Amino acid sequence: MFKNDLTGLLKIEYPIIQAPMAGGITTSKLVAEVSNSGGLGMIGAGYMTPSQLREQIKEIKQLTSNPFGVNLFVPNEFKMTEHEIKSANQFLTPIRQQLNLHQKEHFEMPSFNHIFETFMEQIKVVMEENIAICSFTFGIPSKEVMAELKQSNMILIGTATTVREAVENEKAGMDMVVVQGSEAGGHRGSFIDDNQESLVGLMSLIPQVVDTISIPVVAAGGIMDGRGLKASICLGAKGVQMGTAFLTCVESGAHQVHKEAILHANEDQTILTRSFSGKWARGIKNKFILEMQNHEIQLPDFPVQNTLTQDIRKTSAAQNNQDFMSLWSGQSPRLAKKQTVEILIKNMIAEANSIEAK
């Protein structure tokens, strides 16, 4: 059941991709277990150094002989001025006080050149390690990079939040595209359309994308079980990518406080914020989001704001204090369960198969 061109291209049993959640959530155990259970495990490598990435790839190869993939952040140009950084940092003063954190004035800001070089090294690692599948968020790599990757026969997956972004991914040579509905947790993958325009629900987004492009479409956003899988396929997708559903699994590396926050949240408690990183992202409403809400439009771009808030997020997590952590979640937290990856995938397929829909 559920065999199609997507499962064929990815050489997997079920059309279920584990979303590449960056920041330590996609442990080797999580990735390997997803691939061992018939889905596609993905390393969220966005924030990794090339050597960390290589190490994790080697570790996962010890745990599974099935295909798994790597997701990379495509570097975006960004502006920053001393003044902007200073004034954005001032908004964080009351928050550092609440955490008993030293006020911070100096930050090692990443340069675009450095980020771009890291990205190129990550690509090199992925190729050297013969990774079969690579996906991209926040944009599309340059023609040169795409050509090099295509030559190595890697399956390439793009991310889109609108029809226009899906078309650009197809034009650039992606083999398939993840369409991210407004329901999705974590960072918005939009790279052409701005926040408001790119917030299209999956019920609308999937059919409009599949009517326009020819490559397989993967649905992402709020999908947690067999109902979401089957519905996505009815709408024309060939598979699903799930983040929140895997985040609360026992194998995930998400902070316990983050898992618990999702397991106790309702569908109306998530909100979009750019206060954590400078990019819009969906997470469970907490003190940090509410206290920063009036300033969020003026904050610097990703990754500048992300660097400014790093000590806050880390300290809050170390204190098991959910108030100032980024509690990324999609809009279906009521459907989240604490379970193993194996059970999640098994039940999901059984449920999808049992739906009659007549």
Added chain:
Amino acid sequence: MFKNDLTGLLKIEYPIIQAPMAGGITTSKLVAEVSNSGGLGMIGAGYMTPSQLREQIKEIKQLTSNPFGVNLFVPNEFKMTEHEIKSANQFLTPIRQQLNLHQKEHFEMPSFNHIFETFMEQIKVVMEENIAICSFTFGIPSKEVMAELKQSNMILIGTATTVREAVENEKAGMDMVVVQGSEAGGHRGSFIDDNQESLVGLMSLIPQVVDTISIPVVAAGGIMDGRGLKASICLGAKGVQMGTAFLTCVESGAHQVHKEAILHANEDQTILTRSFSGKWARGIKNKFILEMQNHEIQLPDFPVQNTLTQDIRKTSAAQNNQDFMSLWSGQSPRLAKKQTVEILIKNMIAEANSIEAK
């Protein structure tokens, strides 16, 4: 196919409800044709006088012997001060200039008492005319009204945008509930949760609602064809309610300019605004929405703002000028077609039946 407790309760052939779009869109021809084609036609009676409502009911009875329904707006308390009205009206000055409209200073503002009396008279008409199905938007009628309606054996349908609102509808005795996803066009039906919180996509909203309540759930928002119908049923809904898909039908009374705007729009061109009426609603972005965007948070509540903009909307429509009309649309305008109701429903059922989803 698609026979279930919803089609049983409503005594219809297919689980397809035509959304009750107020303001002249739901012509007698449209409503009757939907019911004649096996769906449920609905009169959008929100802005009608009791006698207009009675007249339309009588007209539709001539055109169909199948069941059809009436939708009413539950009156909400609202505040207004002279100062608020004056300052909100000032924002409209440049817009009236562009339309060569006389500046307006005096408005006949509705009182809550008058609105409430009208609502009670509408209820009386619905009961006297033996309407089989009545749905409600913007809230739940009082216990007394609900008890009276229940005694008459009318099927009652509530509207919800969150799980909490769905639970309240079930508690109040509704026979079924329409869950309105963030994809939906026109006014948000939320009555407990505010705008941001109640913007939940259908992929998330449907399963979380059906897991919580026992009455049948109808999915609304971005559904345009057999794919949306089948997907909604996979997610646990018993039927769908469609607005935009019926709005562009030849039988609908929507302004030609409105129909054409939808037929030429993309999925990323709709936006939420409260500038037209004082309530959040989704429509195609136009000059009015953009020019009012910076003021929209300060504007008075529904129906005060609606009264203030009435001359503008009417004049813009009379001039066939889409710039200042409310071009309500859901997030799937690429799927809209100019077709008859009969063809829409026929193709929809055929498509839904043909989807294998394996």
